[in-house]
Amino acid sequence: MIPRSRTLCARIATAWLAIAGLALPGVPIRAQDLTIEAPPQSHPIALVGGTIHTGDGATLDPGVLWFADGRIRGLGSDARAAGVPPGAVHVDVSGRHVWPGLVDAVTQVGLIEIESISATRDVDEIGDVTPEAIAALAINPDATTIPVTRSNGVLTVGAFPSGGLLPGRASVVELAGWTWEEMAVRVDAGLIVDWPGRPVRRPWQSEDDARRAAERTSEQLAELDRLFDDAAAWLAARDADAQGVGLDLGFAAMGPALRGERPVFVRADDVGSIRAAIGWAVARGLRPVIVGGADADQCLDLLREHDVAVVIAGTHRLPRRRDHAPATPFRLPALLHAAGVRFCIAGEGGFENERNLPYEAATAVAYGLPLDAALRAVTLGAAECLELGADTGSLAVGKRATLMVTDGHPLEVRSRVLQAWCSGRALDLSNKQTRLADKYRERYRQLGLWPRGR
Numbered sequence: 001m002i003p004r005s006r007t008l009c010a011r012i013a014t015a016w017l018a019i020a021g022l023a024l025p026g027v028p029i030r031a032q033d034l035t036i037e038a039p040p041q042s043h044p045i046a047l048v049g050g051t052i053h054t055g056d057g058a059t060l061d062p063g064v065l066w067f068a069d070g071r072i073r074g075l076g077s078d079a080r081a082a083g084v085p086p087g088a089v090h091v092d093v094s095g096r097h098v099w100p101g102l103v104d105a106v107t108q109v110g111l112i113e114i115e116s117i118s119a120t121r122d123v124d125e126i127g128d129v130t131p132e133a134i135a136a137l138a139i140n141p142d143a144t145t146i147p148v149t150r151s152n153g154v155l156t157v158g159a160f161p162s163g164g165l166l167p168g169r170a171s172v173v174e175l176a177g178w179t180w181e182e183m184a185v186r187v188d189a190g191l192i193v194d195w196p197g198r199p200v201r202r203p204w205q206s207e208d209d210a211r212r213a214a215e216r217t218s219e220q221l222a223e224l225d226r227l228f229d230d231a232a233a234w235l236a237a238r239d240a241d242a243q244g245v246g247l248d249l250g251f252a253a254m255g256p257a258l259r260g261e262r263p264v265f266v267r268a269d270d271v272g273s274i275r276a277a278i279g280w281a282v283a284r285g286l287r288p289v290i291v292g293g294a295d296a297d298q299c300l301d302l303l304r305e306h307d308v309a310v311v312i313a314g315t316h317r318l319p320r321r322r323d324h325a326p327a328t329p330f331r332l333p334a335l336l337h338a339a340g341v342r343f344c345i346a347g348e349g350g351f352e353n354e355r356n357l358p359y360e361a362a363t364a365v366a367y368g369l370p371l372d373a374a375l376r377a378v379t380l381g382a383a384e385c386l387e388l389g390a391d392t393g394s395l396a397v398g399k400r401a402t403l404m405v406t407d408g409h410p411l412e413v414r415s416r417v418l419q420a421w422c423s424g425r426a427l428d429l430s431n432k433q434t435r436l437a438d439k440y441r442e443r444y445r446q447l448g449l450w451p452r453g454r
Contacts, residue, residue: 016370027073032113033144035431037178041401041424046084050405051229055100055379055394057372065098065171065399070424074397093405096418097365099156099375100394101402102410104357105311105381106291106346108267109149109157110139110173115352129227131253133168135159136187139180145351147431150175152355152416153404153417154425156185156393160192160265160291160349165220166227166235167192169253170265171181172386174402185400189386190289191257193266196220197273228284229339232258263287263387265311269320271295275302279291282306289385293343294320297332309342309385312377313349314362316356333377334368344382362411 007146044066052063052075064082064320066074084090113120122138139159139237149157155175161168170189177183188335196217234251235258256262269292275324278299281288290296295308296303312332320327336343345361349356361374383393392400407416421428444450 006027010331015220032142033147033432034142035147035244035428037141037176038425038427039183041070041421044073044085044088045421045424046079046090047089047093047098047405048079048090048153049152050096050098050189052098052395053100053375054396055103056396062094063098063166065395067421067424070401072395072397072399072401072403075395091419092252093419095406098395099153099177099404099406099410099418100379100392101151101404101422102156102357102378103156103344103380103386104149104347104354104378105344105385106157106159106160106170106313106349107149107354108160108162108349109145109175110141110143110351111135111159112351112381113143113159114318125160125161125168128164129166129223129250130161130164131166131170131191132249134187135161135168136171136173136180137182138186138383139171141177141179143190144432145353145354146175147428149354150420150422150427151429151431151434152358153410153420154347154354154357155402155404155420155422156383157354158189158346162192162194164198165194165224166254167194169262170386172388174400174422174425176425179358184388185392186388187255188262189388190263190265191254192222192263192291193277194272194449195266195268196224197268197270197275210386224280227260228254231255237260241332257286258284260285260287262435263289265291267291269294269313271298274299278306278308287393291346294329294332296341296343297335297339300336300341303336303341304339307342309344310336311385312336312343312345313346314346315360316348330363330367333361333364333374337369337373337444342381342384343377344385345377346382358411359413362413365411368404371409371411378411429444 046066048064049062052060052065064076064079064086066084074082108123111123124173125133138343159171169191171187172185173183174187200438231251231254234248238245257264264286266288268274268277268290274290289309291311292313296310315329317329347357357378361378365371365374380393383389392402402422404420405418441450
């Protein structure tokens with residue numbers, strides 16, 4: 001039986017909250033962004049005179065980039081070389097830098113609005129096995145965290161549900177649009193498996209508690225095998241007799257991963273779980289991507305042998321074990337890069353601090369990761385981990401015009417994002433935080449404590 005979706009419950013609850021707010025003027029409805037979204041691109045736009053960083057190692061200084069219908073159409077040293085058409089709107093970006101928009105591979109941006117109110121948390125469906133759940137359908141385009149995140153250059157994200165053994169399927173979205181349909185880049189980006197890791201016995205645990213935890217892990221691994229066996233059998237039967245085999249939404253949702261059409265994102269951190277997950281996935285002919293990967297540096301040969309990518313779940317976190325050096329998470333990207341393992345750097349995987357993605361990568365630079373590799377880890381490398389490198393993540397003809405203009409390097413905390421576009425849509429970079437800053441600056445201006453014009 002397919003579990004009832006918590007998303008539906010959340011929509012109903014939110015509707016009742018809205019009704020209550022209309023009925024009671026003193027009750028505000030919060031966590032809703034009021035930014036007006038731009039329409040789709042209607043005319044060619046050329047960015048002229050700035051330094052263009054394509055994201056794949058090339059730089060045009062100065063250069064010209066133009067885009068139309070949401071796609072990059074030309075790059076060159078000048079308008080003629082780039083093939084800018086007559087009538088294009090020229091935007092002077094002299095003295096500025098043009099970059100691909102940053103890509104945060106694993107987030108819950110748009111899936112959570114208020115952490116403490118369950119009706120606004122659309123990340124976890126009812127039940128431990130819900131492969132039919134798709135993250136994009138639960139995204140709220142009006143979540144206040146969306147404009148906050150994109151104002152720092154994070155323009156494309158992987159939205160990941162969580163909770164249970166098979167929590168659902170990831171979606172890739174751009175942070176612009178009136179509806180989730182307008183935001184979606186790929187609705188079904190891949191199946192998510194929360195790998196049942198070997199439990200670590202805590203000092204306060206009894207032997208019985210430790211034994212039960214180990215038994216629970218063994219049961220989950222057996223259930224995972226059974227689910228994939230049953231799904232494979234159902235798909236084979238369905239292919240042989242489509243009319244005679246009833247529809248199973250869960251098994252059907254697992255089909256693209258089982259057929260090798262989509263990756264399987266496996267959440268695993270400790271070295272034992274990573275090794276076990278890769279062996280399990282390879283034996284079944286799946287294409288695994290490790291998410292988390294805290295101990296990935298301890299199985300470099302295995303990752304390289306099977307060309308398994310790792311989505312590092314942020315660098316700003318504590319080491320997993322007490323005997324690890326405090327800088328262990330900071331050094332992980334440099335170790336993977338030096339070993340030739342495909343990887344990207346994600347944010348915290350949550351919803352409130354994903355704007356800090358560039359600084360997660362900058363920390364890795366301070367601990368040995370080359371600057372170009374760090375930028376790639378939050379642009380093209382992240383798009384490749386989501387298997388969308390041919391469509392986004394760098395500035396190339398034919399790719400989405402998802403890019404930004406800054407006054408410095410995007411990994412530098414002092415740099416500002418001045419302009420940005422998602423598939424040609426011009427973004428309003430204001431948000432709740434900038435409006436609060438404006439509000440309180442004005443207060444101090446009125447008190448004579450803040451100079452006018454600043």
